[in-house]
Amino acid sequence: MLVSAKEMLQKAKAGHYAVGQFNINNLEWTKAILQTAQELNSPVILGVSEGAGKYMTGFKTVVGMVNGMMEELNITVPVALHLDHGTFEGCLKCVEAGFSSIMFDGSHYPIEENIEKTKELVKICAEHGMSLEAEVGSIGGEEDGVVGAGECADPNECKMIADLGIDFLAAGIGNIHGKYPENWKGLSFETLDAIQKLTGDLPLVLHGGTGIPADMIKKAIDLGVSKINVNTECQLSFADATRKYIEAGKDLQGKGYDPRKLLAPGTEAIKATVKEKMELFGSVGKA
Numbered sequence: 691m692l693v694s695a696k697e698m699l700q701k702a703k704a705g706h707y708a709v710g711q712f713n714i715n716n717l718e719w720t721k722a723i724l725q726t727a728q729e730l731n732s733p734v735i736l737g738v739s740e741g742a743g744k745y746m747t748g749f750k751t752v753v754g755m756v757n758g759m760m761e762e763l764n765i766t767v768p769v770a771l772h773l774d775h776g777t778f779e780g781c782l783k784c785v786e787a788g789f790s791s792i793m794f795d796g797s798h799y800p801i802e803e804n805i806e807k808t809k810e811l812v813k814i815c816a817e818h819g820m821s822l823e824a825e826v827g828s829i830g831g832e833e834d835g836v837v838g839a840g841e842c843a844d845p846n847e848c849k850m851i852a853d854l855g856i857d858f859l860a861a862g863i864g865n866i867h868g869k870y871p872e873n874w875k876g877l878s879f880e881t882l883d884a885i886q887k888l889t890g891d892l893p894l895v896l897h898g899g900t901g902i903p904a905d906m907i908k909k910a911i912d913l914g915v916s917k918i919n920v921n922t923e924c925q926l927s928f929a930d931a932t933r934k935y936i937e938a939g940k941d942l943q944g945k946g947y948d949p950r951k952l953l954a955p956g957t958e959a960i961k962a963t964v965k966e967k968m969e970l971f972g973s974v975g976k977a
């Protein structure tokens with residue numbers, strides 16, 4: 691059964707490790723992530739962007755697939771199904787569809803409007819036993835067509851949003867979605883530290899986990915990050931393994947064109963990436 695991400699992240703914050711959010715795109719992605727979490731006895735958050743939800747034909751399909759798969763695969767570790775960067779309307783749809791967690795991204799609104807909308811969702815999530823992530827300060831790069839500049843959030847605004855009763859907070863600390871550019875300045879640990887001092891026990895979320903060096907990840911966890919989002923890295927490892935299979939001409943040998951064979955190397959590659967991240971984040975054995 692799906693669970694809210696509240697408890698797993700509170701435990702992570704207290705235990706000084708982080709739980710990975712791995713975004714899903716289809717059956718292979720979901721299977722690879724769930725199986726790896728179970729094998730490593732790690733809690734896990736499955737992230738679904740609005741675009742990926744649409745691609746999978748809608749949030750109800752996603753809920754049906756994930757619930758069915760958890761049952762068929764005997765998944766017993768805590769799993770949260772979480773909307774990534776939701777609009778207000780998208781959040782309501784996911785509540786309806788049976789998600790166990792949502793992120794409302796009101797970072798592009800003026801702070802007053804972000805507060806108003808977040809407040810409303812705090813109430814709705816509480817009624818449904820769901821967890822809620824809010825965002826302050828846009829995160830750089832592109833997420834479903836929304837381009838942010840990689841700014842640093844205002845710690846006082848973070849405090850205002852934190853006090854509304856959300857369960858975890860995403861704050862821009864110079865992180866970027868997608869691949870990091872050569873001239874990236876790195877994470878702003880001063881900003882993270884200032885936010886953490888004002889928000890106390892609230893678990894903080896690091897978006898754009900792809901390509902942040904391991905030592906920066908560890909330091910961010912030390913400073914209160916308890917959830918790290920990984921998306922692009924699984925896409926890159928899937929594409930790379932699939933390319934190798936095709937380039938080796940394996941789809942032309944025997945029944946190598948069978949999608950169950952064609953997609954297998956990519957699925958294994960996602961598993962390897964998820965394992966590497968769970969080990970780095972320290973969530974192995976914490977289910």
Ligand SMILES: [Zn+2]
Pocket residue numbers: 775829833867897898919
């Ligand atoms: Zn994000």
